[in-house]
Amino acid sequence: MSKTTSQELLSKFNMDEIMNCMHCGFCLPACPTYRETGLESHSPRGRIALMKGVANSQLSVDPEFEKNMYACLGCRACETACPAGVPYGSLVETAREVVEDNKKSEAKPPFLRQLVFDKVFPYPERMQALGTALWAAQSAGLQTLANKTGLINILPRELAEMQQAVDKIASPRERKQREKVMKAEGKAALKIGMFTGCIMDVMFFETNQATARLLTKAGCEVVFVENQVCCGALHAHAGEKEGAVELAKRNMEAFERAGVDFVVNNAGGCGAALKEYHHWFHDDPEWKERAMAFVSKVRDANELLAELPPLTFSKPLNVRVTYQDSCHLAHGQGVRNQPRQLLRSIPGVELIEMTGADSCCGSAGIYNITNFDMSMQILDGKMEHVKETKACVIVTSNPGCLLQMKKGIMRAGLEGQMEAVHIMDLLARAL
């Protein structure tokens, strides 16, 4: 089989953007993997240089390059730090695409990877089935059994470790019984299409319900739009561009049909991807235009709630909380103040900022499974900053971060003293 030629590589990379990196190094202190390792190859500047090396045929697309491209969390904190405005997130996605294309031309992709990206995420019903299987396992006490009997050791260590942080998930009946439309309290000012997210809707079903409830309180009619699918972010981050583009098209069609004012989501990672759909259709003017219309309607739930009339709360919570930014909400979408503003509006909530709140927790999509050790190293450092705040609630706004923070609480031995909560759930508690 033939390898990708250097000409093909050059045309894939956006050389103008790569050249825009002036290697000043301002991104280095913002990069969690550089801070952990002190290695230039583990910094955004280093990775862009390696891409340039590959594009210029000075380096080859080999396992070392692959390892370096996947060692990146994709948190995009470097984009906030970059004086030259280099779109690092999309560069690293292209680099991973190059890696994956190169492998496909050589051999079959690993079974698990293909199973996840081609056979599960694109199909909501399969995600639901996976959720049902998980629910069944949890209900039957299999999780405890597995934990106790060492059955858990059969799973890869990384998966086994992370699944300990998964909360009890909603039953299939609860999920099926959801109302498709939730009426606004009072006169509906806006019609909202709820983007449920694939993982979010299975593992954090209640959070989606809470988000919808909050929106109805704020005068919105909320529609759970049918036929929506995974946003495609995980595909894009993993170099599966074709799959990502297909998912994007299906989502745009679904929300166009629903005729909503805004497309609202509560997962920073999904939101960042939804807001970038127009960049995925550079060679397709028709879809690019549709994507631009779609993107203009996408809002994170924090963003929209902060603009709507203030929520009225009836239950003071009396807790000290700290907020862990979702990287793709803060660095990807620039939404930093809104969640903090919402938290401060809850009666009895004292918000204490932790050092490095906008630095990645190490979750980063599936990074905590693919690069488990580095992820845990970053998480342990994060937990030290959490402890300094003496908060008893860590608030997040992305499912991946939420799971990771739950895991962090376990690792720090703080179970029972501290909890990790999605911001929408915390807001809903105070209603």
Add this chain to the structure above:
Amino acid sequence: MLDTEIRKKLSAIVGEKYLLDTPNELYAYSYDATPIHQAMPDAVVMPGSVEEVSAVLRLANVHGIPIIPRGSGTNLAGGTIPVEGGIVMNMNRFNRIYEIDKQNLTATLGPGVVTADLHQAVEAEGLFYPPDPGSMRISTVGGNMAQCAGGMRGLKYGVTKDYILGLEYVLPSGEVLRCGGKNMKDVAGYDMTRLMVGSEGTLGVITEITVKLLPLPETKRTLVAYYTNLVDAAKTVETVIASKIIPATIEFLDQSTMKVVDDFAKLGLPLEMKSMLLIEQDGPEELVVRDMERIAEIARQQGAAEVKLAQTAEEGAKLLAARRSALAALSRLRPTTILEDATVPRSRLAEMVEEVERIAEKYQVQICTFGHAGDGNLHPTCMTDERDKEEIHRVEQAFEEIFHAAIRLGGTITGEHGVGMAKRNYLDLKVGAGGIELMKRIKAAFDPNNIMNPGKMFASSGRRRVVVKR
């Protein structure tokens, strides 16, 4: 590629984990923050102790392998590019502050400590380390020392060399030496500390630094003044100083920089103006207030069209935003951004800015000028594209003429970035053939085999890459 035997020995010294020589790792140390220059090292080591540094140097010295000491690689002179191959010695593991001595007002630290981390640590004690180069959030104190970095507070507080009191360093022979210390007065022999500062890694490897600290100023205030011409801005700078006021900072932006900055940051700058000054004073509250009032008055007398005094720290920060976003705004215009640092006595500032404008026009290249007006240290910044060879040639010609102009006005080719590779062919303009000869003899006394950062400071030594003597 390293000889297998030498590789084995290096690995035994620093440990396999801290010896990098795979293609990606080598590539990642083939550049620093300097545009265009790039060259591959043969290995990268990350020593963890002075003993390891000494052993690596001894080995390299015997075999004639170049050693390139490196911090975070943020210099703008090509100072850490392994232009003749060899071993990049990354000093980032020397990243501990050993002591903050409140009686003697000193701090002792490893060269790999990040400058901003030092700031944070000493400021927590109410102390102050003034040097603040633009890259301070990631640059290391060791790197600042090697290049003698400056910054925005240079006018009142001086630059890195004014704060380095003592050093521990290792010669290529492996010998570990100390110079200076905590003494404010010390005239025992030649001032080796001053010699090592700004030596750009060409003499030895620094393994410990003692810096001087000051009490942290109580407060600071900022003002901005806009001018319809260059001369009035320059006259303001001269008159302020002549009135025996030394502000902490006087920064300057020319019209072309203002336009680009405003376009990027939407600050609402008055773009019909030809230049602007940002002036900051720090110290005890009443002195700062008095100084700022006088500075504002001088600015108006010297013809400023508008003077704005910030009332709060936030307002001050907003005013400084224009200067802070200058590099960001300029670097977005074209793929390659070349930031130079020609410096003149402050009384020649206006002439120098006009020279830069004339030269940019002559060679048809885009150059914006901003910089530290208070100490005559300008940053003529050229936006270009390194892939366009013809344009790059014109850029080189323009900069050569800028260096000549700076020298003619009694200035220097580099105020705070260093010579490195970028300006090695122009050093003679400033120090003359005799000066270069003497400097080379000093280098030979430290480094007879010329292994320390070869190809820097002096025009190429003509050595082929990776010469391994046996």
